[in-house]
Amino acid sequence: MSKVKTLLDVVEDIRSLAEHLKLVAEDVCSLAESIKVVAEVISSNEQPKIAANPKNKSLSSAAPEKVVTLEQVRAVLAEKSHDGLTAEVRELLEKYGAQKLSAVDPKDYAALLKEAEVLGNGSK
Secondary structure (H helix, E strand, C coil): CHHHHHHHHHHHHHHHHHHHHHHHHHHHHHHHHHHHHHHHHHHCCCCCCCCCCCCCHHHHHCCCCCCCCHHHHHHHHHHHHHCCCHHHHHHHHHHCCCCCHHHCCHHHHHHHHHHHHCCCCCCC
């Protein structure tokens, strides 16, 4: 009877190991997804083009408007993704009609940055 009990214990240990391996696999998939989003954000090297209009001098004399750069948005989105908000980052990009940051229209950077900065506030 002790051989049967030993075999039952081995089977139970194998089942337990399988459950733990499944959890590890799910964590690795989640981590891979986060890394993918961060890599997309980092790899997009597009910068907004600002063309000077020499005919319109009133623009140059007005107070300069703060321009949000791709790098600023990328840094915030990468931080949020690293903090476990990868799905929310993806939803935010999709809200602006893009699958990755490089596809977002530069005129939307300020609004995107503003929304990204509040991701996760009050949800935990």
